[in-house]
Amino acid sequence: xxxxxxxxxxxxxxxxxxxxTQSRMAEMQMQQASGIKSNALGEYGAxxxxxxxxxxxxxxxxxxxxxxxxxxxxxxxxxxxxDTVNELLSNFRVALAGIKSVNxxxxxxxxxxxxxxxxMTELGxxxxxxxxxxxxxxxxxxxxxxxxxxNYTLADPTQPxxxxxxxxxxxxxxxVSAEQSVSYGVAASDPAFExxxxxxxxxxxxxxxxxxxxxxxxxxxxxxxxxxxxxxQGTLSxxxxxxxxxxxxxxxxQEMFKADLSGVRDVxxxxxxxxxxxxxxxxxxxxxxxxxxxxxxxxDYLR
Numbered sequence: 001x002x003x004x005x006x007x008x009x010x011x012x013x014x015x016x017x018x019x020x021t022q023s024r025m026a027e028m029q030m031q032q033a034s035g036i037k038s039n040a041l042g043e044y045g046a047x048x049x050x051x052x053x054x055x056x057x058x059x060x061x062x063x064x065x066x067x068x069x070x071x072x073x074x075x076x077x078x079x080x081x082x083d084t085v086n087e088l089l090s091n092f093r094v095a096l097a098g099i100k101s102v103n104x105x106x107x108x109x110x111x112x113x114x115x116x117x118x119x120m121t122e123l124g125x126x127x128x129x130x131x132x133x134x135x136x137x138x139x140x141x142x143x144x145x146x147x148x149x150x151n152y153t154l155a156d157p158t159q160p161x162x163x164x165x166x167x168x169x170x171x172x173x174x175x176v177s178a179e180q181s182v183s184y185g186v187a188a189s190d191p192a193f194e195x196x197x198x199x200x201x202x203x204x205x206x207x208x209x210x211x212x213x214x215x216x217x218x219x220x221x222x223x224x225x226x227x228x229x230x231x232x233q234g235t236l237s238x239x240x241x242x243x244x245x246x247x248x249x250x251x252x253x254q255e256m257f258k259a260d261l262s263g264v265r266d267v268x269x270x271x272x273x274x275x276x277x278x279x280x281x282x283x284x285x286x287x288x289x290x291x292x293x294x295x296x297x298x299x300d301y302l303r
Contacts, residue, residue, distance in 0.1 A: 050264055051261070054264065057257050058258065061250045061253045061254050061257065064175065064176050064177050064178075064250050065250045065251060067175055067176060068182070068246045068250070069243075069247060070132075071174035071182065071184055071239075072240060072243040072244065072247070073131075073132075074132075074134070074136060074172070074184070074185065075184050075236055075239045075240045076240065077129070077131045078185055078186065079236045081129055082229060082233050085123065085126055085192075085193075085196075086226065086229050086230075088119050088122060089222055089225055089226050089229060092115065092116065092119050092199070093223065093226065096112070096215055099112055100212070100216075100219070109208040110208030111208075113203055113207055113208040113210075114204075116201075116203035116204035117200075117204040119200055120149065120200040120201065123196060123197070123200070124147045124149045124164075124197075127146055127193060128145055128146055128147050135167070137167070137187060137188040137193075138167030138188065139167040139168040139171055139172065139187045140171065140172050140173070141166075141167040141168045142172065144167055144168075145166055146166055146167040146187070147166065147188050149164055151163075152164050152197070152201065154198060154201045154202065154205065157221075160194055160198075161194065161197070162189045165188050167187055167188060167189070168187075169187065171184065171186075172184060176246035176247075176250070177249070177250065180246065182243055183239075184236075184239035184242075184243065185239065186235060190232060191224070191225075192228035195224045195228060196221075196222065196225035198221050199218045199219075199222040199225060202218050202221075
């Protein structure tokens with residue numbers, strides 16, 4: 001018992017040192033596994049605020065990128081729809097030109113009127129397209145059906161007529177940075193579509209009974225619609241380019257934020273592994289020493 005009391009202080013100090021080494025080893029093992037200094041913000045001291053600011057900046061930039069990418073996807077869909085719109089308008093222009101070049105009979109004219117009616121319906125359906133639950137051609141009114149042709153009645157073919165349009169005049173927009181938002185898309189009230197509906201309507205409403213003047217009026221309108229549609233696709237291309245630039249800019253920022261975060265938060269895994277090996281050797285030596293001390297007796301001192 002006397003020997004136990006005599007060696008207690010030494011054993012206690014050695015045990016405390018061993019436990020401290022074990023604690024440090026456990027911490028370094030966590031660092032080695034996770035690659036970061038600590039999951040506890042308090043462990044970073046004065047660097048904690050920098051860490052928070054960088055994480056907030058990174059998250060905000062990623063939100064801007066996601067917003068721009070979502071808008072870019074919608075613009076791509078709209079561009080694809082415009083390809084189909086252009087095809088419809090071009091086909092109808094060819095049909096009108098064909099009527100002008102021959103002495104068409106009543107059946108051919110009736111067929112053209114039916115063609116105009118079907119094309120008008122198809123154009124309306126295209127402009128009512130949805131993507132991810134949003135109407136694309138209604139401006140910022142993404143939950144409102146943009147085109148309603150149920151009561152389309154053209155009073156004066158020479159005057160613009162947009163009563164079919166149920167959306168609004170504000171285009172959709174995407175917040176792509178703290179300082180910039182990008183308006184994108186096109187509304188179904190655009191002259192490209194308004195002229196197309198007029199061109200189709202003045203033929204469809206005749207039930208096949210029309211003269212050369214009506215054909216000329218429709219052809220002039222459809223040519224104007226085709227020219228305006230080319231402008232619409234040009235605008236969509238510009239929208240896509242602006243959104244792509246914003247994505248690249250924010251991704252560059254994100255790389256900077258990640259590099260700065262790494263400098264504050266990450267550990268050198270190789271260095272940790274070397275230090276961990278050193279601590280393991282210290283702990284083994286400590287355990288060996290404790291084992292030797294615990295076996296000391298009074299005779300060992302008397303010899």
